[in-house]
Amino acid sequence: METIGVGLIGSGFMGKAHALAWNSVGPVFGDVPRIGLAHLGDASDELARRKADEFGFDRASGDWRRVIEDPNVDVVSITTPNKFHLEMAQAALAAGKHVWCEKPMAPNLADAEMMLAAARASGKVAVLGYNYIQNPLIRHIRRLLDEGVIGEVNHVRIEMDEDFMADPEAPFQQRHEAANGWGALDDFGVHPLSFIVTLFGEVSKVMCDMAKPYPTRRTPEGDRDVEVHDLVTILLRLNNGASGFIACSRTAWGRKGRIALQIFGAKGSITYDQERMNEFQLYVTSDRETEQGFRTILSAPQHAPYDRFIPAPGHGLGFNDLKTIECRQLIGRILGQDSVGITFEQGILIERTVAAAGASFLEGRWVDIA
């Protein structure tokens, strides 16, 4: 494969992140085919053209189907709102293109299952944009868990908190409508679940609570009921019997990009916080008793593929670099290399857990994951 032709649908937050990754993946890794930025699609010809120029894409269309049809396109980045994911992924896969689709898969489990079916039928690579797990430190944590450095894991806590919904004076938005899903559960909860899938495996059952910090928000016509829940907490059991929970808030003043992991094992513990994504903490009982303590370990070239970005330790990767790593993994998968990432096969595990959590909340009881 001499060139990988890229189609990009959407040019917002995640669209730009994909564009940056496609621009950087070659020079950063130096071991990939030439990347051809073939075709960018967005809501209008004009917008698409402007963004294509900014991001370095050759062609531009106001109709996303043109991107998928483009014979120069081998892989399609889907970065539109999740209600469009099913249709676009189905079309791209049917057209024989690989798919890199942003998370979550779809607004409901049925759609997600259809996306999985389409991926299976196509035989193409179909992966999801769970970038946080691509942090070299997260991969290193996985390695430490596999090596048994902290022994068998028996308890896991993950919190994901931001504050963009924290202002009670902010007006009612479209995303406060139930049509957009559960709220924090599917918007945020899927990220902690991507860590669980990556580090520990499957969730076996959940007990879910949700809450609305601000039950109503103002509109020009008066207050309106908020239909989604900005707070969610999910008690859970993993397949191996370990217990734990996930807690998410979109109304946590002061939290900007917190994803805090606490992993407890029989011989040690590991903690991590996405807001300080270039470090993690490790406690091991093999240290001498009088000097046991959490080590703060900075990301370094020994934590591949940090070395592809910077040859010196402790200098720091950024959020966008994670997307570049994810992109390299996608390319690896296309090339048949061992790769890390959440495929549609694994993504469906996340979606099923979300669906079970939603049911659990409605019924006030534990729900098994099918």
Added chain:
Amino acid sequence: METIGVGLIGSGFMGKAHALAWNSVGPVFGDVPRIGLAHLGDASDELARRKADEFGFDRASGDWRRVIEDPNVDVVSITTPNKFHLEMAQAALAAGKHVWCEKPMAPNLADAEMMLAAARASGKVAVLGYNYIQNPLIRHIRRLLDEGVIGEVNHVRIEMDEDFMADPEAPFQQRHEAANGWGALDDFGVHPLSFIVTLFGEVSKVMCDMAKPYPTRRTPEGDRDVEVHDLVTILLRLNNGASGFIACSRTAWGRKGRIALQIFGAKGSITYDQERMNEFQLYVTSDRETEQGFRTILSAPQHAPYDRFIPAPGHGLGFNDLKTIECRQLIGRILGQDSVGITFEQGILIERTVAAAGASFLEGRWVDIA
């Protein structure tokens, strides 16, 4: 009241903490009656005598009833295992003594209710040893909440974690037997609940999960089932509608005395961790947007009664100082002054919540607090 005569039953971890507090409260505060260390009781005459000498008590007895009967004793510190609390508290109150009893009240709710009844009948001061809430910073957080500095609180998370049960190789102990209670729920959970009672008020309902990281432990005769749960997580609702949870672990390697609070309001957030008990964090939206961030605020003389210990800020109180403050509050209550602390009246709220959590765990559903 010229002198307060003190009786102390028990001289272990908490017994010594009480003794240190009774020794220090006078010189630290300088505004209390003379403290007379009258009588120390412990399991044997010999042990009691030795500890009385160490701690500066005049008399010593191997029979705790002698302490209670002693006419020089006005207040009795009860620091024995909680299965003895009921009998001792009843006897002391019946004898017209004030009672300062370590937490939790009793191994079961029925006993705790009887202790409350005894306290009510006696008209004497009856308080519990919840020392963490006596931190001047916790009192200051209460002040900030009352002032509305972070707006109305809508979500609370409290974790309490230590690792003294974390070693899977440690043998079966008596405390692994069901007769000792639930495990983390009553051993640890009461502390987070003491924060809730102090800062926010009452819990209205709970959904509780428990887990055993190590279901069996070895004995000389082979492995034996562990009957208590070292892990507990409690989803909860407060009376004001706020949501939250409490999570406790006695098997969290690396955590030594962690009690981590996260309090989220409509205008800001507050966090605190007992392992760094001389600081707390405050985020307020009233700061200019480009410089909003969590402030790390060090304990200082402005946070009364820190000033009674040290006239300079940031120099640090210790765990035992909290007991001295608690002691001063107890004395204040005896003298009819406004006082902070968990009386039997408030302690019963904690015990009822524990009982409801236990029921919730057994039934796998939300349980209302009566």
Added chain:
Amino acid sequence: METIGVGLIGSGFMGKAHALAWNSVGPVFGDVPRIGLAHLGDASDELARRKADEFGFDRASGDWRRVIEDPNVDVVSITTPNKFHLEMAQAALAAGKHVWCEKPMAPNLADAEMMLAAARASGKVAVLGYNYIQNPLIRHIRRLLDEGVIGEVNHVRIEMDEDFMADPEAPFQQRHEAANGWGALDDFGVHPLSFIVTLFGEVSKVMCDMAKPYPTRRTPEGDRDVEVHDLVTILLRLNNGASGFIACSRTAWGRKGRIALQIFGAKGSITYDQERMNEFQLYVTSDRETEQGFRTILSAPQHAPYDRFIPAPGHGLGFNDLKTIECRQLIGRILGQDSVGITFEQGILIERTVAAAGASFLEGRWVDIA
């Protein structure tokens, strides 16, 4: 200017950083001319060709003069060892090219002065690769200082520490020879000085100490004297009268990329550490006295140009992103826009301070900066 043609000399640590920046600057900022990656030069044709392919450059040469002569090249990135900077910068400027040269300017002050002369004579843009100061947070700190948020600055401390020379068992290397300069002074010291030039202005006098943690290192022929100093501390006065110091170590085990600033003013303080480059701390006396504390402020879209990389706060930039910002500033300067960065005019202030510090060390006394 429709296209900016780029020549890159060198493809090591900094060469790759420049290449990544030139690849990303367009898609990140979206407001620059098209970037033409014209010509990459390195030590051999083969190496140059391979790196040109990796980094996306059109042409490649084993002779750096071909890069400078290339009519498609408008600006030359010089990332070779600093002993080559003078010759390359002179040639590039003489050929009418803009120059982006890595720090420090040259191994000695005389060469640096000649570089400045060449830049002045050419009328071209000539800037240095001081990337740390391009952090949006550093720019924001500059803004806060200008606004007087912490009052007049009276004391500054900057430490820069890494540990790549910390192993006493590591063998003698070429960089331990005096021909490579002072050691920590010119290798590291220039970075703290770039912060001083950016944030506070000029240094008026210095008193410098240097030390060798390991005076000898092994060679195959036996131990050899280390001729450079891995430790340097510089007491200093700024033109405004403020005092302070710079301390650098290349042998500080555990420090990986630490550049720790402490800035003290009449109304507050600011601290920063490059190892946590997405946050800084601010203490202001205008906060209410009982809640004064250092705020930890996370980088956010309000801290331009963070917003060009990520629209959400607290998600984190990386080391390479700073180079992309530096690149954008260079382009701005070429386009006649207001720009931030260390030009040769400012760089010479740094070099003169380094020279004065060297003299101070040799003479054991304070030395004024000319």
Added chain:
Amino acid sequence: METIGVGLIGSGFMGKAHALAWNSVGPVFGDVPRIGLAHLGDASDELARRKADEFGFDRASGDWRRVIEDPNVDVVSITTPNKFHLEMAQAALAAGKHVWCEKPMAPNLADAEMMLAAARASGKVAVLGYNYIQNPLIRHIRRLLDEGVIGEVNHVRIEMDEDFMADPEAPFQQRHEAANGWGALDDFGVHPLSFIVTLFGEVSKVMCDMAKPYPTRRTPEGDRDVEVHDLVTILLRLNNGASGFIACSRTAWGRKGRIALQIFGAKGSITYDQERMNEFQLYVTSDRETEQGFRTILSAPQHAPYDRFIPAPGHGLGFNDLKTIECRQLIGRILGQDSVGITFEQGILIERTVAAAGASFLEGRWVDIA
């Protein structure tokens, strides 16, 4: 020795700290003679009587000589301003009493040397109130250094910063007069020097800089020149050849009790900050390379004598507890036990270094310690 009779001169910040220590040392340690609080002296009979009652002393005098003469007094705590230290220490030692004198020894070196001479002549125990070094963690750091855990130490940095002089609007005080000494050098610098004496040994030479952040302060009669320096930085060499510096500020907004140590060795590093006195950081190269990082080690019973205060790890000592430990060490020395602490013999090393630093500042050159 059945009872140790205590005399206390002064009842301010440090006087109360001594009183609390004398009250607590028995119950905390349980292995000391009975402590008899015999006699408290202060500026007036009335004040002395009031404080004696608060602190539990039997007798009280408005004349400190009565304390020293009291036959029930075996040891005298001197906590008055340092200009009185010489006279009081001489008198107490001449009267055959042991002396526990607050730091620094005296306003000038000559007085300090006379105090040492008096101590030598008396044969009595004469120790200084350097409490920070009594932290169990500092003792543990000493142990680690002795064991070679971080290899030979080659560089040390110590900062001590507070902000009680940071407000430029605060009026001129008596302590701004030159008669009170150098300023930060003798007020603060002696504490970092006490760490050096305790952990590393002697300073061989110094190069000192001082600065005045606010050269004048207001009085009712107009501005007046400040005669002391609130900022001091001391470059230094230790006897073993290691380099380092001490930096102190009394005008560092936001610093409340910071004493930050950074100790660098051939095999690792140690850091510590008094503002978080219950933890220190250790980096060792013996950890596996991919998981090397600074461990945050919490104080615990394994760090004697923490265990005498609390049997559980991570619960936290306070500032006053350090004084209690210091008191126990003083008693140990009286009883002929191995003891930690700064005697007059070691204190003079600190005073000589202060004098050399003062001379260095005046002369702008390095000064050897005699």
